[in-house]
Amino acid sequence: xxxxxxxxxxxxxxxxxxxxxxxxxxxxxxxxxxxxxxxxxxxxxxxxxxxxxxxxxxxxxxxxxxxxxxxxxxxxxxxxxxxxxxxxxxxxxxxxxxxxxxxxxxxxxxxxxxxxxxxxxxxxxxxxxxxxxxxxxxxxxxxxxxxxxxxxxxxxxxxxxxxxxxxxxxxxxxxxxxxxxxxxxxxxxxxxxxxxxxxxxxxxxxxxxxxxxxxxxxxxxxxxxxxxxxxxxxxxxxxxxxxxxxxxxxxxxxxxxxxxxxxx
Amino acid sequence: xxxxxxxxxxxxxxxxxxxxxxxxxxxxxxxxxxxxxxxxxxxxxxxxxxxxxxxxxxxxxxxxxxxxxxxxxxxxxxxxxxxxxxxxxxxxxxxxxxxxxxxxxxxxxxxxxxxxxxxxxxxxxxxxxxxxxxxxxxxxxxxxxxxxxxxxxxxxxxxxxxxxxxxxxxxxxxxxxxxxxxxxxxxxxxxxxxxxxxxxxxxxxxxxxxxxxxxxxxxxxxxxxxxxxxxxxxxxxxxxxxxxxxxxxxxxxxxxxxxxxxxxxxxxxxxxxxxxxxxxxxxxxxxxxxxxxxxxxxxxxxxxxxxxxxxxxxxxxxxxxxxxxxxxxxxxxxxxxxxxxxxxxxxxxxxxxxxxxxxxxxxxxxxxxxxxxxxxxxxxxxxxxxxxxxxxxxxxxxxxxxxxxxxxxxxxxxxx
Numbered sequence: 001x002x003x004x005x006x007x008x009x010x011x012x013x014x015x016x017x018x019x020x021x022x023x024x025x026x027x028x029x030x031x032x033x034x035x036x037x038x039x040x041x042x043x044x045x046x047x048x049x050x051x052x053x054x055x056x057x058x059x060x061x062x063x064x065x066x067x068x069x070x071x072x073x074x075x076x077x078x079x080x081x082x083x084x085x086x087x088x089x090x091x092x093x094x095x096x097x098x099x100x101x102x103x104x105x106x107x108x109x110x111x112x113x114x115x116x117x118x119x120x121x122x123x124x125x126x127x128x129x130x131x132x133x134x135x136x137x138x139x140x141x142x143x144x145x146x147x148x149x150x151x152x153x154x155x156x157x158x159x160x161x162x163x164x165x166x167x168x169x170x171x172x173x174x175x176x177x178x179x180x181x182x183x184x185x186x187x188x189x190x191x192x193x194x195x196x197x198x199x200x201x202x203x204x205x206x207x208x209x210x211x212x213x214x215x216x217x218x219x220x221x222x223x224x225x226x227x228x229x230x231x232x233x234x235x236x237x238x239x240x241x242x243x244x245x246x247x248x249x250x251x252x253x254x255x256x257x258x259x260x261x262x263x264x
Numbered sequence: 265x266x267x268x269x270x271x272x273x274x275x276x277x278x279x280x281x282x283x284x285x286x287x288x289x290x291x292x293x294x295x296x297x298x299x300x301x302x303x304x305x306x307x308x309x310x311x312x313x314x315x316x317x318x319x320x321x322x323x324x325x326x327x328x329x330x331x332x333x334x335x336x337x338x339x340x341x342x343x344x345x346x347x348x349x350x351x352x353x354x355x356x357x358x359x360x361x362x363x364x365x366x367x368x369x370x371x372x373x374x375x376x377x378x379x380x381x382x383x384x385x386x387x388x389x390x391x392x393x394x395x396x397x398x399x400x401x402x403x404x405x406x407x408x409x410x411x412x413x414x415x416x417x418x419x420x421x422x423x424x425x426x427x428x429x430x431x432x433x434x435x436x437x438x439x440x441x442x443x444x445x446x447x448x449x450x451x452x453x454x455x456x457x458x459x460x461x462x463x464x465x466x467x468x469x470x471x472x473x474x475x476x477x478x479x480x481x482x483x484x485x486x487x488x489x490x491x492x493x494x495x496x497x498x499x500x501x502x503x504x505x506x507x508x509x510x511x512x513x514x515x516x517x518x519x520x521x522x523x524x525x526x527x528x529x530x531x532x533x534x535x536x537x538x539x540x541x542x543x544x545x546x547x548x549x550x551x552x553x554x555x556x557x558x559x560x561x562x563x564x565x566x567x568x569x570x571x572x573x574x575x576x577x578x579x580x581x582x583x584x585x586x587x588x589x590x591x592x593x594x595x596x597x598x599x600x601x602x603x604x605x606x607x608x609x610x611x612x613x614x615x616x617x618x619x620x621x622x623x624x625x626x627x628x629x630x631x632x633x634x635x636x637x638x639x640x641x642x643x644x645x646x647x648x649x650x651x652x653x654x655x656x657x658x659x660x661x662x663x664x665x666x667x668x669x670x671x672x673x674x675x676x677x678x679x680x
Contacts, residue, residue, distance in 0.1 A: 055642075057613075057615075057643050083643070084679070085294055085643070085644060086640070086646065088294060100523075101523050101526070103523055111374055111376050111402075111403050111406045112373070112374040112376050116480065116523075116528045116561075117561070118527045118528040118562050118563050118569060120526055120563050121565070125566065125567065125613065127614065128613040173566075251422070252422065252473065252480075253415060253417055253422060257360070
C-alpha cells in the first residue's frame with residue numbers, strides 16, 4: 001500500500017512537473033530532441049517525392065550535422081548528393097544561425113565551382129520536396145507564440161498538443177501549426193499545418209522511431225501537402241551520432257572534395 | 265604535345281594499375297547522352313548553313329579511388345553534323361592525392377575562380393565562348409587546363425597553387441558559323457602562334473582564401489598569357505600577313521563575398537598587367553587594365569532569385585593607346601562597362617526552371633539576352649529550350665558584332 005501510494009505520488013509529481021512546463025519549454029525540449037541530439041550526426045537519407053499520380057523522384061544524400069553551440073543554437077550542415085544523376089557529387093553546406101540569415105554554399109561539380117547562394121526564405125522547399133529548409137534544420141523558438149492546447153494519446157503515446165502561431169504572419173508559410181509531442185521522447189509524432197483560413201496545408205507524421213546510441217530518432221517520416229496532393233517520404237538507410245565530425249570538414253576544401261569516409 | 269587519345273590511354277592505364285594492385289578500389293561509371301541543336305533566327309551562317317549547332321554527344325565519367333588516391337576521367341564523344349565529324353574530347357582526367365593538410369591534383373582539370381556570372385576577372389582559365397553563344401549547356405563555357413594543382417591547408421588560410429606547362433587558348437566563335445567583326449577582312453594569310461611549352465612559359469596561378477568576419481575573402485595572382493589573341497601584322501601597307509599570338513599577362517586581384525542587404529553581396533577586382541605592352545603604346549596589344557565587379561543576389565520569393573552585376577574594365581594607359589591607334593581602326597573606350605541581370609524561377613517542385621540572363625553594355629549600348637526553359641521530365645531525362653539574342657552598339661562592340669547570330673537552341677540529356 002505504501003508502495004502504491006509512493007508510485008501514485010511519483011506519478012502525480014511527474015505529471016504535474018510536466019504540466020508545469022511552459023509551452024515554450026516543451027517546444028524547446030522537442031527541438032533539442034529533434035534537431036540537436038548528440039554532438040554530431042550522420043545519416044544516409046533517401047527522399048522520395050511522390051506526385052498525386054504516383055510518379056516518383058528520388059533524392060539520395062548523406063547529411064552531416066555538427067552542433068557548434070547549445071541546443072537551439074548554431075549548427076553546421078553538410079550534404080552530399082548521390083542521386084539523381086544530374087546532381088551527383090554536388091555538395092551543399094549551411095551554417096545555421098538562430099537569429100539571422102543562414103550562410104549557404106553550393107558546389108557545382110560540372111564546372112568545379114563553389115558559390116554562396118542567396119536563400120533567405122527558410123520556408124522554401126528543400127530540393128523540390130514537400131519539406132522546407134526549416135523542416136530540415138528547425139525553426140527559431142522565438143519566431144512563434146506557443147500554446148499548450150491539450151494532452152492526448154496518439155497511437156498509444158502520451159503527447160502534448162502544442163499550437164504554434166508565427167509572430168510575424170509573413171515569416172511562415174502557414175497560419176498556425178499543431179504538433180503532437182511525445183512526452184517520453186519529446187519528438188513530434190504528428191504535425192498539422194493550417195493556413196490563415198483554418199484549412200490544413202501540410203501534414204507531417206513520424207512513421208518510425210529507433211533508439212540510436214541512446215537518442216530516440218525518427219528514421220522514417222512523411223510530409224504530405226494536402227492541397228497539391230504531393231507527398232515526400234524520407235527514410236534513413238543508416239544513421240549514427242557522435243561520429244567525430246570536425247569543424248574543418250565544413251570548408252570549401254571538402255565541399256569540393258568530400259572525404260569518402262564521411263559521405264559513404 | 266599529347267593528344268586526347270594519349271591522355272586517355274595514360275589515364276586508363278593508371279586506373280587499371282590502381283585496380284589491379286588492389287581489388288578494393290571502387291569504380292564508378294556515370295555519364296549522359298545528349299542532343300544539342302541551335303537554329304538561326306536572324307540570318308544564315310557566313311558559310312550559308314542555317315544551324316549554329318547540330319550534334320549528339322556521349323559523356324562518360326569514370327571515378328575510382330583507393331586510400332588517399334583517386335582518379336577521375338570525364339570524356340566526351342560528339343557527332344557534329346555541321347562539320348560532319350566525330351570529336352573525342354578529354355574534358356577532365358585527373359589523379360588526386362589527399363593528405364591531411366595538403367592535396368594534389370594532376371592532369372586536365374577544371375578550375376573556376378572568382379565571383380562573376382559570365383564575367384571573369386580572376387578566373388583566368390580558358391573559356392569556350394562559341395559553346396555558350398551557340399547554345400550548349402553552360403558547363404561547356406569552361407575548358408579544362410593541363411597541369412598540377414596543389415592545395416595547402418595550414419589552418420589560418422587555404423591556398424591553391426597551380427602550374428600549367430601547356431597553354432590553352434580561349435575558343436572563340438568559328439568564322440564559318442558566326443558573323444563577327446574582322447578589322448582586316450582583306451588579309452587572308454593568317455597564322456596562330458601559341459606559347460610553346462617551356463619552363464619559362466609555364467603559367468602559375470595562386471589563390472589564398474579564408475573567412476573574414478563571415479565573408480569569404482580570396483586573393484589571387486596569375487602569371488601567364490592573355491587567352492584572347494592579339495594581332496601582329498607584317499610590314500607592307502596594306503599588310504598581307506596576320507599573325508595571331510598571345511601576349512604575356514599578369515593578374516593580381518581579390519574578391520569578397522558574404523551575406524548582406526538581405527542577399528549575397530559580391531565584390532571583385534583585379535589589376536591586369538599587360539607585360540608585353542607596359543607603356544600602353546602598342547594598340548594591337550591589350551592595354552593594362554583595372555577590372556571590377558559588384559554583384560548582388562537575392563531571393564525575393566520562394567524559388568525566385570534575382571542576380572544583378574555591374575562590371576567594368578578601365579584601360580590604364582589610354583592616352584598612349586589613343587595616340588598610337590592607326591587611322592581607321594575603331595577606338596575602344598577608356599572604360600568598358602556593362603550591367604547584367606539574371607532572373608531564375610523554379611516551378612512544379614523545382615522540375616521546371618525559367619531563367620533569363622541579359623547583358624547590357626553601358627559604354628557600347630549593345631546587349632545579349634538569353635532566355636531559357638528547362639524541364640526535368642524524370643530524374644534521368646531533361647530538356648531545355650532557349651535563345652541567344654545579340655544586338656545594339658556598333659558592328660565591332662562585344663555583342664553588337666554578333667547581331668546577325670541570333671538563334672534558338674534545344675538541349676536534351678539522359679543522365680545515368
